């Protein structure tokens with residue numbers, strides 16, 4: 277193509293960008309105008325508020341970030357129709373599309389069409405941007421058999437771009453195998469087993485955005501939930517969905533999800549292991565349901581000068597029936613109450629010939645004899661109370677004597693209200709609460725780093741997705757919890773979706789090949805059957821820094837890293853973090869913690885135990901031997917830590933490296 281054509285093409289694309297931006301501005305102004313007149317047109321205060329809230333959200337959704345291109349691709353179809361593909365729909369004043377949302381059905385072929393299967397696409401165009409300016413484009417004439425695949429310059433530039441700040445969306449460069457997962461049906465539960473940096477988190481977040489677009493009304497009612505391992509991770513991913521225009525998604529750690537009690541104590545490893553075991557579900561259910569007794573006495577309820585009488589047999593039938601219906605426990609108690617009152621009501625109707633009032637029915641239901649009967653045959657209980665009882669005396673359960681000893685409170689609190697709960701207790705209390713009353717179910721739940729969830733944590737998520745589907749993301753090799761999953765089948769069963777489809781992702785978009793080769797050396801020692809990743813990145817640098825002065829060598833490595841663009845992450849054994857922060861501060865280097873993703877400082881110092889899911893352009897791993905020996909699954913932790921690097925990895929150590937690594941580095 278002569279240069280002039282290229283230039284004029286670029287000029288006309290820039291023109292389209294400018295007019296699309298203007299159109300978006302018009303859409304926003306229109307929404308703003310409606311927003312400010314909302315209370316005048318709405319009939320009543322409630323409608324005005326609803327409308328106001330809706331319009332305020334609409335205005336926010338239509339915000340235009342000057343640094344984010346409004347479109348990133350274009351499809352030229354066989355019929356010569358052209359569609360620009362972007363982050364959201366933009367229409368002109370006549371309502372004609374100027375930019376199509378990447379989630380619209382037509383956009384699918386932008387991600388899926390190939391030379392072999394062009395799907396009606398003649399030319400696929402990708403745009404290159406610099407700071408919001410359209411600077412280049414790349415065409416694939418699929419009709420002529422041209423296809424760039426992963427050798428696209430624009431894809432390579434995106435993958436190799438230095439990382440700063442929080443995670444970004446990948447809409448412009450979603451790969452076909454990722455797109456299959458992103459666009460999976462709402463009813464499908466999928467489990468993505470992906471090696472480090474294969475885009476699992478990205479896929480999960482984009483699937484949430486896709487589902488919200490495609491099933492807006494349904495999911496607005498039921499909601500979408502994202503579950504991540506810790507708050508540092510949630511901060512890191514927090515801006516991806518809002519950048520895609522999706523503002524109404526709940527994000528939570530598992531601990532916060534089940535956090536109905538304050539956590540003020542820590543379990544021994546033995547106690548935590550027992551409490552997280554799936555058998556605790558049966559133990560709690562048995563402890564709860566054995567409270568239900570069959571009535572043995574008749575019931576007499578005084579009502580002014582009269583007394584209603586119900587024999588023991590019909591009362592027994594009520595309890596038996598409700599028990600068989602298997603409701604949540606607290607619902608069951610109310611059902612028994614309602615049916616007992618119904619029997620009294622029938623007697624009253626027979627006697628008086630008319631229907632009693634609602635107030636009378638309520639009075640009967642709350643009368644002393646009825647409440648006493650309920651307390652006898654279906655006693656009220658709370659989740660914390662049930663768990664406290666179990667931890668005070670686990671005897672008589674199906675737990676072995678050793679398991680009972682591990683969880684028994686050495687010094688039971690005076691009442692359950694003063695108990696010092698642990699994180700695992702909170703999970704048990706959530707299970708108990710779930711037996712008492714079922715929580716509302718989200719329409720879709722994305723669970724990241726799912727390999728670390730215990731069976732009991734999985735059940736907490738299952739309760740919240742009973743009527744919805746799941747996107748389960750994880751890597752068995754990155755399992756660091758004592759109860760980490762060995763296979764996905766078991767986790768999916770505990771998550772309540774035994775039929776979930778397990779799909780592997782193996783193309784690595786983060787970690788450079790040299791670093792991945794090193795990390796993969798740990799895989800045989802991790803005893804899990806997972807396909808290793810193959811890196812798309814041939815660049816990258818790996819340095820082995822053996823130095824007896826670890827803080828000094830770390831400071832030097834950070835200085836060197838700061839000379840190049842991008843974020844710097846110093847990942848150290850937990851016990852060494854405070855000392856390294858001091859050493860860096862004394863050297864005049866400002867640092868942030870992993871929670872502070874928007875911090876000005878380019879250097880983050882973080883303990884190995886919070887590194888999961890995060891990435892930094894330049895990673896400095898400090899004393900791998902100590903990371904590996906700090907916990908039973910220390911080698912898995914080291915595998916996580918080594919795979920956080922986007923471009924460069926320094927390994928700073930005074931102690932010898934774990935065997936698996938020393939072979940590669942000395943070679």
Ligand SMILES: Nc1ncnc2c1ncn2[C@@H]1O[C@H](COP(=O)(O)OP(=O)(O)OP(=O)(O)O)[C@@H](O)[C@H]1O
Nearest residue numbers: 446449450451472473474475476477478785786889
């Ligand atoms: N199709 C893609 N185009 C561009 N960048 C991508 C693509 N897929 C993933 N990435 C980038 O690769 C990096 C790793 O992605 P992500 O964090 O989703 O991987 P992950 O599988 O969850 O990794 P880990 O298991 O190590 O946490 C991110 O910076 C992400 O933006």
